[in-house]
Amino acid sequence: MAVTLDPAHPSYRRTLDGGRLTLRWSTVEDKAGCILLSCLAAGEQEGEETERMMRFLEPHTDDSFYAGSSADWAVCVETPSTPPTSTTNTSTQDSYGNQVRNAAETAPEKVVALVYYLPGEIAFDSDAVRLPYGCAHIVACKKAYRGRTGDESIIHALFAMINARAVADGCPLFVMPGIPSYYRMHGYEYALDMGLGLLTHAAALTKAPEASSPYLLRRATLDDVPALDRMVLAPRSEADIFIGAKDAETLTAQLRYILGDCSAAYASRTDYPLEPVFVLEKEIGGGTDTCTATPSHVVVAAARLRRPRQGDSSTVVHPLLWDGEEDASAVACAIAKGLVKQAGEVLPGRDPNFETKITTLRWMLPDAHPLYQWLVAHELAVPLPETSRYNMMHVWWISIPSLSRFLTALLPALNKRLDASRHIFGANYAATLHVGASRSMGGGVVMRVVDSVIVEVDAPKPNSPKPNLTLPQGALIQLMMGYKGWRELKEVYPDVAVEPAVVPLVDVLFPKRRVWAGLYT
Numbered sequence: 001m002a003v004t005l006d007p008a009h010p011s012y013r014r015t016l017d018g019g020r021l022t023l024r025w026s027t028v029e030d031k032a033g034c035i036l037l038s039c040l041a042a043g044e045q046e047g048e049e050t051e052r053m054m055r056f057l058e059p060h061t062d063d064s065f066y067a068g069s070s071a072d073w074a075v076c077v078e079t080p081s082t083p084p085t086s087t088t089n090t091s092t093q094d095s096y097g098n099q100v101r102n103a104a105e106t107a108p109e110k111v112v113a114l115v116y117y118l119p120g121e122i123a124f125d126s127d128a129v130r131l132p133y134g135c136a137h138i139v140a141c142k143k144a145y146r147g148r149t150g151d152e153s154i155i156h157a158l159f160a161m162i163n164a165r166a167v168a169d170g171c172p173l174f175v176m177p178g179i180p181s182y183y184r185m186h187g188y189e190y191a192l193d194m195g196l197g198l199l200t201h202a203a204a205l206t207k208a209p210e211a212s213s214p215y216l217l218r219r220a221t222l223d224d225v226p227a228l229d230r231m232v233l234a235p236r237s238e239a240d241i242f243i244g245a246k247d248a249e250t251l252t253a254q255l256r257y258i259l260g261d262c263s264a265a266y267a268s269r270t271d272y273p274l275e276p277v278f279v280l281e282k283e284i285g286g287g288t289d290t291c292t293a294t295p296s297h298v299v300v301a302a303a304r305l306r307r308p309r310q311g312d313s314s315t316v317v318h319p320l321l322w323d324g325e326e327d328a329s330a331v332a333c334a335i336a337k338g339l340v341k342q343a344g345e346v347l348p349g350r351d352p353n354f355e356t357k358i359t360t361l362r363w364m365l366p367d368a369h370p371l372y373q374w375l376v377a378h379e380l381a382v383p384l385p386e387t388s389r390y391n392m393m394h395v396w397w398i399s400i401p402s403l404s405r406f407l408t409a410l411l412p413a414l415n416k417r418l419d420a421s422r423h424i425f426g427a428n429y430a431a432t433l434h435v436g437a438s439r440s441m442g443g444g445v446v447m448r449v450v451d452s453v454i455v456e457v458d459a460p461k462p463n464s465p466k467p468n469l470t471l472p473q474g475a476l477i478q479l480m481m482g483y484k485g486w487r488e489l490k491e492v493y494p495d496v497a498v499e500p501a502v503v504p505l506v507d508v509l510f511p512k513r514r515v516w517a518g519l520y521t
Contacts, residue, residue: 008164010071016152021112021145023157026073031061032103033111034073041140051097052307056275060116060138065257066250072117074161076145076154077109113141115158117165120175123242124513129412132246134166136176136186159186163401172409174399175243179390187440188397189477192241192515195367196391198381202340202359205380215330217338220277220302225255227279227299231321232518239368240482240513243396254519258304277304278342280335282326300326301335305343313357315343318364319519322371332374336361336381364394368514394517398477402442403435406480408457414509418452421508425452433502433509434460436467437476449505468499469506482513 005012013024026034038057039049059065061073104110116138123130136159145154166174176188220228229252236242245251256262258277280301300323306316317339322331343358363381365372375381400406407414418425433447446464448456471479475489475496486506490496498506 006164006168007161008168012161014157016076016154016157020078021154022077022079022109023154023161024075024077025071025161026075026111026114028070029107030073030075030077030109030111031070032100033077033107034061034075034114034116035100036104037111037114037140037142038116038138039140040142041138046143049097049101050309051095052309054097054100056307057138059254059257059262060118062257062262064262065254066118067253072119072165074115074117074158074165075111076113076141076158078112079109112145113154113158115139115155115162117162119166119169119171119246121244121246122173122175123236123239123244124410124413125240125416127237127242128416129410131173131409132169132171133173133175134162134169134171136162136174139176156186163399167401172400172402172406174401176397177392177395179392183397184474187399187401189399189474190395191398191478191481191483192243192396193391193483194365194394194515194517196384196386197365197394198363198372198375199384200336200340200361200363200375200381202344202361205337205340213334214282215300215334215338216281216283216297217278217335217342218281220259220279222256222259222261224279224299224302225252225259227323228255228277228302228321231299231302231323232319234322234324235516235518239516241515242518243515244518251519275304275306276342277302278335278339280331280338299323301331303335303339305339308358314360314362315358316362316364319517320363320365320369320371324370328370329374329378332371332380333378335371336375336378366394366514366516368516396515398481400441400477400480403437403476403480404442404445404457404459407435407445407447411454411457415454417508417511418449418454422452424504424508427452431502431505432465433469433505434465434467435476436470438473441473441476468502469497471496479510482511485512486510488512 010025013022015022035054035057036049038060039053040046042053042057044050044053059069061070063070066072115136118135118137120133120135121130122133139155141155147153163174174188175192176183229248232251232255233244233248236244245254258275279299280303281297282300283297302319302321303317304319306318308315320335322328339361343361361381362384363372363375376383429449429452431449433449435445435447437444442459444460444467446456446458446460447454448458469486471486471489472493472495475493478484479486479489486496486498
């Protein structure tokens with residue numbers, strides 16, 4: 001059947017495999033099907049999806065977590081030939097997991113493949129410019145539908161929908177967390193990496209801060225949302241690259257949801273605190289007269305603990321937030337020791353099957369985080385060793401469908417870099433940088449610099465000079481995002497070429513950058 005609507009449009013529908021399958025955007029009726037199928041993206045097996053993973057994924061189907069989320073799943077659905085019936089064990093159907101399964105099994109259309117679209121915002125060069133991005137956040141497909149259906153791949157068709165929506169939203173780049181190699185088939189390249197993080201062995205620390213400490217670690221409440229908002233966004237004004245929610249309203253909504261301000265679709269989240277958030281308070285104020293003194297408290301740091309898998313003795317800390325003012329050395333000591341104690345007491349919660357003792361904390365934080373060096377300096381944590389395995393923590397794959405559109409959007413940051421380097425170029429510097437690129441990235445780009453300012457970014461013309469900066473597509477994306485400089489890339493890709501006359505310009509425009517994620521959901 002011919003496509004009758006733009007794939008980005010909410011009412012888009014297209015059939016595959018002789019009408020047996022339908023591509024469309026999700027509705028609230030697909031909530032359970034999306035939750036259940038998304039468990040496969042986390043490595044779980046069909047029919048063995050865990051309650052922990054279902055609860056972890058549920059927010060992405062809830063409009064109170066992100067406005068519009070229930071309609072931002074590109075799905076492939078199958079309409080059963082007979083009316084669907086539930087196979088759930090009636091004696092246990094009140095459990096959260098069985099409620100989700102029952103709803104998925106009895107839905108009028110069954111979700112068999114999906115890609116979840118999550119919009120966000122990425123800031124460059126200490127907030128010189130903010131660009132919207134579209135993220136293919138979750139990708140999953142039932143085993144029986146993998147590969148090709150007829151003459152078309154289901155997943156490729158769903159990615160086309162996601163990409164179309166990102167373009168409609170004005171996104172100059174697409175982002176996704178991903179498994180190695182696979183996403184290169186969809187035009188993505190490994191191009192952002194926060195580092196491996198740190199590891200704390202609980203047995204090596206005292207169980208709580210010293211009695212004389214002015215700090216108190218407690219569970220966060222909704223009253224803490226303004227402080228958490230400020231701390232999540234605080235690094236944006238200093239970071240080379242900062243990845244965050246699409247806007248301030250979305251960040252606030254997500255924080256409120258995490259702290260329990262949400263409606264439960266299947267079962268109360270208060271009975272299953274998946275990711276408890278803690279704030280570190282410091283007592284201030286008061287006076288010498290203890291009868292009249294009224295000490296107050298200020299939040300100086302915060303952290304979230306992620307519930308580990310059943311039988312796993314390690315839990316993840318993310319995010320680790322700091323107000324940027326309180327003594328970083330003291331904050332690192334107080335929060336590390338406090339979290340070790342809380343991880344052992346709070347995470348088991350009310351789950352009678354959870355008996356594993358937490359022995360390690362894995363800090364999921366960027367190498368650029370100010371508290372990173374203090375945690376290491378105080379021997380509260382150690383860097384994770386390099387390994388031959390793929391790092392799944394905080395890495396992003398990037399697709400740039402139009403190099404011209406991306407560089408035009410990035411102009412404020414590029415010109416800021418040039419302005420900071422006038423001592424290298426002089427005020428009257430002029431040059432033309434012709435970046436060669438493949439058709440899949442919209443072709444090459446010519447950038448014209450006049451008086452040390454980029455005044456034009458355009459497609460090459462017939463009389464344009466030949467490219468003076470050429471790289472393979474994957475290396476070009478890495479250079480654009482600052483994952484590596486051109487010299488590092490040339491060690492891996494021998495066909496990287498930079499004409500000598502523009503080497504200083506390329507060094508300034510595309511330096512190596514460090515990435516920071518405020519709140520990775």
